[in-house]
Amino acid sequence: MAEAGRPVVALVGNPNVGKSTLFNAATGLRQHTGNWAGVTVSAARGTARRGGREFTLIDLPGTYALSARSPEEEVTRAFLAGGGADVTAVVCDAACLERGLILFYQVRELTGRAVVCVSMLDEAARRGISVDLEELSRALGAPVMGGGRGAEELLDAAAEAALGPPLPLLPPAGAAEQAAAAERAARRAVRTRGDPGAPDRRLDRVLTGRYTALPCLALLLLGVLWLTAVGANVPSQWLSALFARGEAALSALLAALSAPEWLRGALAEGAFRVLGWVVSVMLPPMAIFFPLFALLEELGYLPRVAFVADRAVQGCRACGKQALTMCMGLGCNAVGVTGCRIIDSPRERLLAVLTNSLMPCNGRFPAMIAVFTLCFAGRGGALAAAAAVAGVIALGAGLTFLLCRLLSATVLRGVPSAFTLELPPYRRPRVGQVVVRSVLDRTLHVLARAAAVAAPAGLLLWALAHVEAGGVTLLSALAGALDPLGRLLGMDGALLAAFLLGWPANEIVLPIALMIYLSGGSLTEWDSLAGLGQVLADNGWTWLTAVCMAVFSLAHWPCATTCLTIYRETGRLRWTLLAMALPTAAGGLLCAGIAAAARLAGLA
Amino acid sequence: MEERHVLTDLRPGQAARVTALDPRGELTARLAELGFLPGTRVVCVARAPLGDPTAYLVRGAVIALRGRDAAGVETGPGEEAGRG
Numbered sequence: 001m002a003e004a005g006r007p008v009v010a011l012v013g014n015p016n017v018g019k020s021t022l023f024n025a026a027t028g029l030r031q032h033t034g035n036w037a038g039v040t041v042s043a044a045r046g047t048a049r050r051g052g053r054e055f056t057l058i059d060l061p062g063t064y065a066l067s068a069r070s071p072e073e074e075v076t077r078a079f080l081a082g083g084g085a086d087v088t089a090v091v092c093d094a095a096c097l098e099r100g101l102i103l104f105y106q107v108r109e110l111t112g113r114a115v116v117c118v119s120m121l122d123e124a125a126r127r128g129i130s131v132d133l134e135e136l137s138r139a140l141g142a143p144v145m146g147g148g149r150g151a152e153e154l155l156d157a158a159a160e161a162a163l164g165p166p167l168p169l170l171p172p173a174g175a176a177e178q179a180a181a182a183e184r185a186a187r188r189a190v191r192t193r194g195d196p197g198a199p200d201r202r203l204d205r206v207l208t209g210r211y212t213a214l215p216c217l218a219l220l221l222l223g224v225l226w227l228t229a230v231g232a233n234v235p236s237q238w239l240s241a242l243f244a245r246g247e248a249a250l251s252a253l254l255a256a257l258s259a260p261e262w263l264r265g266a267l268a269e270g271a272f273r274v275l276g277w278v279v280s281v282m283l284p285p286m287a288i289f290f291p292l293f294a295l296l297e298e299l300g301y302l303p304r305v306a307f308v309a310d311r312a313v314q315g316c317r318a319c320g321k322q323a324l325t326m327c328m329g330l331g332c333n334a335v336g337v338t339g340c341r342i343i344d345s346p347r348e349r350l351l352a353v354l355t356n357s358l359m360p361c362n363g364r365f366p367a368m369i370a371v372f373t374l375c376f377a378g379r380g381g382a383l384a385a386a387a388a389v390a391g392v393i394a395l396g397a398g399l400t401f402l403l404c405r406l407l408s409a410t411v412l413r414g415v416p417s418a419f420t421l422e423l424p425p426y427r428r429p430r431v432g433q434v435v436v437r438s439v440l441d442r443t444l445h446v447l448a449r450a451a452a453v454a455a456p457a458g459l460l461l462w463a464l465a466h467v468e469a470g471g472v473t474l475l476s477a478l479a480g481a482l483d484p485l486g487r488l489l490g491m492d493g494a495l496l497a498a499f500l501l502g503w504p505a506n507e508i509v510l511p512i513a514l515m516i517y518l519s520g521g522s523l524t525e526w527d528s529l530a531g532l533g534q535v536l537a538d539n540g541w542t543w544l545t546a547v548c549m550a551v552f553s554l555a556h557w558p559c560a561t562t563c564l565t566i567y568r569e570t571g572r573l574r575w576t577l578l579a580m581a582l583p584t585a586a587g588g589l590l591c592a593g594i595a596a597a598a599r600l601a602g603l604a
Numbered sequence: 605m606e607e608r609h610v611l612t613d614l615r616p617g618q619a620a621r622v623t624a625l626d627p628r629g630e631l632t633a634r635l636a637e638l639g640f641l642p643g644t645r646v647v648c649v650a651r652a653p654l655g656d657p658t659a660y661l662v663r664g665a666v667i668a669l670r671g672r673d674a675a676g677v678e679t680g681p682g683e684e685a686g687r688g
Contacts, residue, residue: 064637064638065634065637067633069633069634095664096664096665097664098639098663098664099638099639099664099665102637175633175636175637175641176636176641176642179636179639179641179644179663183663197649197661197666200666201649201650204649204650204659205650208650208652208653208659209653210653211653213653303668307652307657307668308652308653308654310652310654310656310657310668311652311654311656311657312654314656314670320657320670417630418629418630418631418634418670418672418673419670419673420634420635420638420667420668420669420673421657421667421668421669422665422666422667422668423659423666423667423668424665424666425666
C-alpha cells in the first residue's frame, strides 16, 4: 500500500516488452534489486519523481499469465492479489499488442486500478503497425499511454488513477474468453500495413537457417571473444600500471608510518597486489564482453541461440534455454549461474547450474591464450592459438552435454519438461543505454564480489610464500607435496598448487605458478611473452604441460565467486560440492588420460 | 472419417486453424495462455536447423515448440499461408 503518501506503481508485462527500460527511465539510479524470499525471482524497486510527487515503482518479473505455475507468476499474482500496488501498469509491446492485452484482462480480475502502457511504438511503426491509443483506451475502459517518450505520462496517469475510485473487478474468466476480449480490443485499435514479420523472417533465414545458423553462431561468438581479448589489452596495461603506482604509494605510506617490514609486505605486496591484479585483469574484459552480450540480447538474438541449439540440448535431457546460460558463462560463470533462473523446471535448472563452469570464463582465457601462443610460436602463432581456444570451448560444450546426460540418468533423473520459447521481433539496440546498464548491473556487481575475495586471498598467499618451515617456504613445500599428483595429470606441483590457491579468481592461477617457479614471494607479472616462455621452458614445460594446463583450467572446481553463487542459487551445500566435484573429476580424468597416452606413445 | 491433423504436420510456410488442445498435454494450459486456442490461425514460420523445435506465429508473436509438445495441438488441414 501507499508508503508515506507515495503511490506504489507495479509494472507487469510479458517478458521482453521493455518493462525494465521504462522502469529505468522513470527511476534512474534510485533503485535496488532484491530477491523474493524463498524463490529465485528478483524484482527491482525504485523511486520516481514527477510534478513534486514521489512514486514507488516496482518492476515485477515478466510473465505470460498470472496462473501461478512458475515462481515469476506466483510472485506477481500474490503481489497484485494482496493489494501490494495502488496502481498496476500493464506494459504491452505494440508489435504484439493482443498477447499483452490478455495479461491486462487477467490483471483486471485482481485489481480495479490498472493502466496500460504500449511500448515500442516507434519500432512497430517501422514495421507498418500503428496503434490508436485513444481507441484502445475506449475498448479497454482503462487509461492507455505510449511508452516511447519516457515515463512522465505513465506517472501522470498513475497519479490520476490512484486518486480515483477503483473499477469493479472483472469476473474470473477462462483463457478463451480473455483471449477473445483481447482480440476484440486489439482489432479496434491496431492498423497493420503490409507484413510486419517480413524483416524478422529475412534475418531469421540467415541466423536460424539450416546451413547458416551454426556458422553464424560460431562467427558471432568468436567475434565477441576476439573483440574482448584485443580490446582488453590496452586498458588492462593502464590499470596494472596504475595499481603498481598505488602499491608503491601504499608501501611508502606504511614506511612513513614506520610499520614493520612484514606488515608492509603483507599489505602492499600481498593484499593490494592481488587485488590490483584481479581488477586490472578482470575489469576490462568484463566491461567489453558484458555490453557486447547485452547488445545481442537486446537485438533479440539470444532466444535464437536457444532455438538453434535446442535439439542438441534436448538429447542430453536438458532445457533449450541452457544454451543461453552457457553463453553467459563465457563471460563469467557467476553470471551464467544466476542466469539459470530463466529455466523453469527445477531439475533442468540444476543441470545448467552444476555444469556452467565447464564454459571457460573471461578469467581463464588470458592464460590459455598466452600459453597456446607460446606453444604455437613460429607454427601459426595467434591464429593457431585462437583455434586452440575455440577447441577448448568446443570441448567444454561436449563435456557439458555429456555430464548433463549422465546426471539425467543418475541423481537428476528425468525427461525434458515441455517448454515454450518466444522468438521476439529483432530490435535496434539502444547502444548507450545498454552499455551503461550492463556495466552497472553486471560488471561492477561481479567485480565487487571478486575483489572482496581477492584481498584476503592475497594476504594468505603472501604468508604462504614468506613463512618458512625447515628452510623452505610453505608455498614451495605445498608445490613439492603436490608434485607427484601434478605429474600424473601431465602438469607439475607448482601448477596444481596454483590452481588450488587460485580458487578466489582464476586470473591469478598462472601468476601464482610463476611466483613459485621464480620463488619471488609475491605475484609476478610477465613483461613479455618471450620472458614468460623462457621461465616455463626452464621449469620443464612441454606441449603436454600446456595442453593439460588448458584442459584442467577448463574443467576444475569453479572459482570462489561462482561457488558462492551456486550455493546462493541452490541453497544446498551438497549441490555446491557436486558442482565442484563434477568438473574436477572430468578434468582430472582427461588430463591423466592425455598424459598417460602421450607418455605411452613416447611423445612426451 | 476425417483425417486428424496436428501442428507438427505443418511445414514452414503453411497455416492452419487450431481445432482442439490435447487435455493430457503437460503444456495445455500454457499453450492456451499463449493464444493457441480453438479457432486461432497459426502459421508455421521456421524449423530449427537440427529439425526441432519449430517456430509458429500465433496472435502476432512467434513461439517455438518442441515436436513432442506441438503434437498435442489439433488443427484443421494446412494450407499455404501466403502472407502473414
